Amino acid sequence: MTNNTETIHAEKSSLRWAISDVLTMARRNLLALVRIPTALVFSFLQPIMFVLLFRYIFGAGAINVPIPGGYVNYLLPGIIVQTTIFGAVGTAIGLAEDLQHGLIERFRALPMSRMAVLAGRTVSDLGRNVVVLVIMTGVGIAVGFRPHGGFVNYILACLITLLFAYCLSWGFAFIGLAAPNSEAAQAMTFPLIFPLTFASGIFVQVSTMPGWLQPFATYQPVSEVAKAVRYLMNGPNAILPHPGNSVWIAILWSVGLVAVLGPLATAKYKKVA
Amino acid sequence: MSDFAVEAINVARTFNAGNVQALKGVSLRVPRGEVFGLLGPNGSGKTTMVRILSTILSPTSGTATVDGFDVVKQPNEVRRRIGLAGQYATVDENLTGLENLRMIGSLNHLEKSYVIRRARELLEEFGLDEAASRNVKTYSGGMRRRLDLGAALMARPPILFLDEPTTGLDPQSRQDLWSIIEGLVEGGTTVLLTTQYLEEADRLCKQLVVLDKGTIIAEGTSQELKTSLGATVLSLTFHSTQDASRGLEIIHVISAKPANIEGTVVELTVDGGPSSAAEALRRLDAANVALAGLTLREPSLDDVFLNLTGHKTEEESSTAEDASAKRQMRNS
Numbered sequence: 001m002t003n004n005t006e007t008i009h010a011e012k013s014s015l016r017w018a019i020s021d022v023l024t025m026a027r028r029n030l031l032a033l034v035r036i037p038t039a040l041v042f043s044f045l046q047p048i049m050f051v052l053l054f055r056y057i058f059g060a061g062a063i064n065v066p067i068p069g070g071y072v073n074y075l076l077p078g079i080i081v082q083t084t085i086f087g088a089v090g091t092a093i094g095l096a097e098d099l100q101h102g103l104i105e106r107f108r109a110l111p112m113s114r115m116a117v118l119a120g121r122t123v124s125d126l127g128r129n130v131v132v133l134v135i136m137t138g139v140g141i142a143v144g145f146r147p148h149g150g151f152v153n154y155i156l157a158c159l160i161t162l163l164f165a166y167c168l169s170w171g172f173a174f175i176g177l178a179a180p181n182s183e184a185a186q187a188m189t190f191p192l193i194f195p196l197t198f199a200s201g202i203f204v205q206v207s208t209m210p211g212w213l214q215p216f217a218t219y220q221p222v223s224e225v226a227k228a229v230r231y232l233m234n235g236p237n238a239i240l241p242h243p244g245n246s247v248w249i250a251i252l253w254s255v256g257l258v259a260v261l262g263p264l265a266t267a268k269y270k271k272v273a
Numbered sequence: 274m275s276d277f278a279v280e281a282i283n284v285a286r287t288f289n290a291g292n293v294q295a296l297k298g299v300s301l302r303v304p305r306g307e308v309f310g311l312l313g314p315n316g317s318g319k320t321t322m323v324r325i326l327s328t329i330l331s332p333t334s335g336t337a338t339v340d341g342f343d344v345v346k347q348p349n350e351v352r353r354r355i356g357l358a359g360q361y362a363t364v365d366e367n368l369t370g371l372e373n374l375r376m377i378g379s380l381n382h383l384e385k386s387y388v389i390r391r392a393r394e395l396l397e398e399f400g401l402d403e404a405a406s407r408n409v410k411t412y413s414g415g416m417r418r419r420l421d422l423g424a425a426l427m428a429r430p431p432i433l434f435l436d437e438p439t440t441g442l443d444p445q446s447r448q449d450l451w452s453i454i455e456g457l458v459e460g461g462t463t464v465l466l467t468t469q470y471l472e473e474a475d476r477l478c479k480q481l482v483v484l485d486k487g488t489i490i491a492e493g494t495s496q497e498l499k500t501s502l503g504a505t506v507l508s509l510t511f512h513s514t515q516d517a518s519r520g521l522e523i524i525h526v527i528s529a530k531p532a533n534i535e536g537t538v539v540e541l542t543v544d545g546g547p548s549s550a551a552e553a554l555r556r557l558d559a560a561n562v563a564l565a566g567l568t569l570r571e572p573s574l575d576d577v578f579l580n581l582t583g584h585k586t587e588e589e590s591s592t593a594e595d596a597s598a599k600r601q602m603r604n605s
Contacts, residue, residue: 008383008384008387008391008428008429009353009381009382009383009384009428010382010383010384010385012382017382020379020382021379021380024376024379024380025380028365028368028372028376031367031368031372032365032367032368035367035368035408036367101361101363101366102359102361102363103363103364103365105324105329105357105359105363106357106363106377106424107380108328108329109327109328109329109352109355109357110352110377110380110381111349111352111353111380111381111382112380112381112382116380
């Protein structure tokens with residue numbers, strides 16, 4: 001019985017196996033997402049609450065942004081960016097959990113691609129973010145968001161959002177691998193995403209913030225991405241301040257981040273198990 | 274190709290920049306087609322050895338081959354030939370039993386149709402077919418352990434590593450798992466098993482190695498280990514702990530082997546069972562120390578361990594050491 005390894009092992013090139021392994025891991029993560037109600041709430045319900053909070057409570061009069069169509073057109077593109085970044089936190093939590101439960105040990109003793117654990121995790125979060133974008137678009141339109149940038153630009157804006165969140169999730173992968181458990185992983189991402197999403201142009205104009213905060217809030221990557229996405233979704237006439245090269249800057253930030261965070265996370269993965 | 278399924282030569286491993294020595298030069302030769310036992314308390318280095326042999330961890334020094342392939346230089350060849358199941362039952366809680374096996378099958382790069390067939394087959398064999406489409410979260414400890422073993426067997430590996438497969442299981446689940454392991458060995462699988470249960474090693478393992486603090490302190494068949502110890506254990510129960518310590522002083526001269534006292538019970542390894550018992554009774558009677566009970570029994574591997582190391586198999590200090598070694602692994 002021990003010599004039939006040849007007949008049961010399928011033959012594929014190593015690249016095709018690597019892709020297959022990543023998809024297997026991503027599929028497994030997405031299945032888990034559907035099965036854990038709290039994860040579903042975290043992924044989909046919380047962003048909807050944020051939209052309602054800023055649209056009808058803070059945005060009803062407290063926040064004033066002079067933009068055609070009103071504050072809702074300013075808010076929605078930014079909140080979509082925020083939601084995908086929050087979603088990428090799942091990478092940290094999921095990896096910390098796998099490490100905690102010894103699953104990573106098992107994976108390391110399998111003849112699978114070394115990269116598949118990390119890549120599978122980031123790819124599944126990318127998949128989840130696609131769903132998040134669709135839901136958020138629907139919710140946005142329901143609360144009065146009217147994007148005038150055109151369909152192609154809207155898709156382009158979504159792609160930039162997804163790209164940035166994906167690249168950032170490699171940083172969250174590093175945190176997940178460094179954390180002692182999943183609760184700590186979640187806590188460790190907080191001091192990172194809080195300033196990135198709130199000290200940004202997502203909810204209010206940076207020009208209304210205190211002077212000392214403005215340089216950070218203007219040039220940090222999330223503000224740039226939000227600016228680019230808002231510009232693409234609403235069209236060039238509706239943008240404050242002028243978008244400049246924000247689309248290119250957003251792409252550069254994404255590529256730059258993954259170029260640093262990807263190798264960092266991979267090195268950490270090799271060390272931990 | 275090596276004659277041995279697993280061969281380790283002087284394998285050492287340190288953690289935390291050399292401060293923790295988990296393994297201090299261990300050599301093993303596991304013959305094909307039998308169960309080989311790695312016996313030892315927590316923190317003795319058993320799990321570290323399994324992690325090295327299953328390519329999860331690299332040795333600090335020394336070499337090891339599995340099915341003739343070097344664990345450091347040819348890890349993928351090794352991974353294609355081994356199955357690993359452990360005390361932590363590393364199955365995905367959020368998937369069903371069937372989904373777990375299919376995932377592992379696919380990550381083992383097996384034919385898709387084979388994966389489905391094999392998963393069904395294993396679920397049935399391990400009595401999990403009814404629970405196949407239930408989330409593993411709802412499984413009992415014994416069911417998880419069987420699923421974990423099933424996952425390790427998806428690719429029909431010729432060599433199986435079982436790291437404390439029955440730790441924490443109830444007696445029935447333990448019996449079930451033992452039968453499964455025996456069945457696998459009959460089918461030609463080589464099993465390297467770690468355990469801290471001497472009864473388990475006694476029942477399953479043809480040959481075994483006793484590890485303590487990262488070194489091998491004894492090896493041989495379980496029968497050999499018991500014979501080296503002496504033929505019989507004389508166990509005397511006294512009415513009080515004072516009587517027990519007095520009794521110990523009186524009778525320890527009967528045997529050259531160390532005696533053990535625990536509460537009101539004194540245990541002594543002796544060569545001639547009945548004659549030693551008579552001798553003990555005579556001496557105690559002469560000193561006017563009353564006995565509450567006396568038994569003669571075959572030595573267990575527990576006695577072997579006590580004899581070899583001077584301490585029992587379960588020690589608080591070594592448990593703490595093991596836990597800190599684990600933490601250091603993660604932080605390094």
